[in-house]
């Protein structure tokens with residue numbers, strides 16, 4: 001048992017007892033029902049997979065330094081980029097913010113003691129870990145070479161790699177995210193503190209609500225699709241292989257019905273992080289709060305109507321393609337609303353150039369490029385040229401790495417004092433943000449040009465004239481890697497040697513800043529009563 | 544969350560189980576009848592009926608709050624979106640007389 005009567009008593013008597021020093025044994029962590037401890041467990045596990053995925057990314061960039069395929073065979077290369085994608089998408093990006101920062105903050109932000117179903121929360125982590133182990137077995141036991149998209153009939157019939165294991169791992173990782181989403185939806189609906197109305201919720205909570213809806217409505221479809229794939233591969237049921245009477249394009253419909261919304265699972269949470277950070281660095285209420293809130297929900301719903309933009313050249317009918325193309329243009333509107341509103345929030349804000357500000361700027365720039373190049377790809381004619389080239393690779397990395405990973409790192413810095421009770425050296429925070437921003441652009445901007453010039457993705461041999469840009473990209477990747485290693489180092493340092501964090505180091509608004517750093521096991525000494533809207537920063541003082 | 548609605552009784556569970564078994568047998572029997580294109584229609588109809596019974600009774604949706612109905616309804620709505628947009632592709636593939644229309648013949 002993690003939480004006992006005594007613990008409750010202790011945390012009520014002495015405020016210095018917090019969720020971290022409330023029990024030390026391994027058991028107190030592995031059987032915990034505290035959402036904050038589960039968040040920490042998730043932080044550790046996704047970091048392991050981020051490192052593993054990063055290792056495969058380095059291998060890809062290493063191989064692409066030269067036009068010849070000299071480092072590895074084509075088969076190995078196929079496996080390396082596939083495992084990079086599968087690990088990063090299913091084991092890092094999808095849980096990245098919701099299961100860590102979201103898990104930690106959603107209950108605190110709504111003023112609750114924990115999530116609605118603490119045991120299910122722990123279960124989601126165990127499901128994730130089992131999925132991770134299965135995935136690791138698939139990797140170590142020979143790998144998988146289908147790409148993260150598992151396209152049929154290659155995956156179901158022809159591939160000679162561990163497709164079933166990898167699909168099973170992705171399937172289970174999906175269940176873990178369904179459980180997280182379920183917990184968030186119920187918590188946000190039923191456990192808000194007195195006075196915490198829907199329109200007083202921090203925008204972080206709104207974006208997690210939208211993310212959870214996608215997790216609940218979309219993930220079952222990928223789960224069943226992967227089951228169909230496993231049945232076809234294992235038992236020869238004909239769903240997707242034309243030789244068995246199936247239809248390969250059906251797989252793409254089913255896959256992208258989840259996976260396009262899933263790309264929003266991989267960006268919406270970071271938009272929530274940004275809303276909180278923008279308000280704090282500008283010391284202003286987020287401009288157009290309601291619009292930002294509803295744009296999250298709009299993204300979640302519209303995101304389900306655009307999947308065909310991945311299939312313009314798949315033999316999908318031109319008419320369906322036109323409908324998907326138009327709706328894809330529409331889905332860019334709510335993303336633009338957010339970007340404009342954050343910028344408007346900064347306008348006349350009282351800005352301090354600290355780590356948070358650096359991350360906010362970096363995010364705005366990278367997400368802007370990522371989102372706008374999405375519109376290039378949504379144009380059916382242009383996409384015939386750009387589809388499956390490095391342009392697409394650059395596009396989605398600008399969003400998933402430039403957006404979500406930047407948001408994850410920014411959020412980890414912003415809430416680090418709350419999570420660990422320790423301060424990190426701000427100068428190093430700014431250095432890391434700069435390294436990430438520069439390294440990222442140097443890695444991925446050349447890929448837009450490469451793709452536009454016609455370099456296809458997923459090939460490791462390429463014509464000589466592409467080498468300069470590829471070397472630039474690999475160089476950028478090493479700077480980017482440094483940008484990730486440096487925060488890893490000083491954040492770890494700060495846990496042991498950093499100065500103690502005050503309850504509200506940034507002078508920010510929000511319930512999480514009203515409790516102690518780190519918070520007690522049940523988050524608040526007494527249930528907070530909310531009397532004002534979010535982000536009520538006082539009038540800006542004259543300097 | 545206190546649940547002030549009462550769930551189904553054991554008798555209802557058994558009745559649901561019996562009807563599921565009956566419908567399964569029916570599916571098998573129908574599969575051997577020659578109904579032309581209606582074989583699919585009947586099979587899917589039976590499957591939907593079974594799913595509805597499971598959702599209402601086994602999953603307690605019949606006894607749940609309106610919010611649960613809303614979420615379950617949303618799930619079904621999004622499933623219909625999946626079918627509708629995917630079918631929009633299949634149905635309109637032949638319209639331009641392009642090679643893709645072969646798949647439909």
Ligand code: HEM
Pocket residue numbers: 149263264266267309310328329331332335370371372373374375376377378379383386387388392395396399400
């Ligand atoms: C702002 C609106 C966005 C638009 C208009 C857009 C548009 C597109 C289009 C049309 C494609 C297909 C390109 C092709 O394969 O030929 C695509 C690919 C992709 N996009 Fe976006 N996108 C947007 C936002 C996002 C976001 C937010 C993410 C992720 C967080 C994302 C991730 C991806 C991924 C992963 C792929 C490629 C998948 C693959 O083939 O492996 N996109 N995008």
Ligand SMILES: [Cu+2]
Pocket residue numbers: 259260263306307309310
């Ligand atoms: Cu998409």
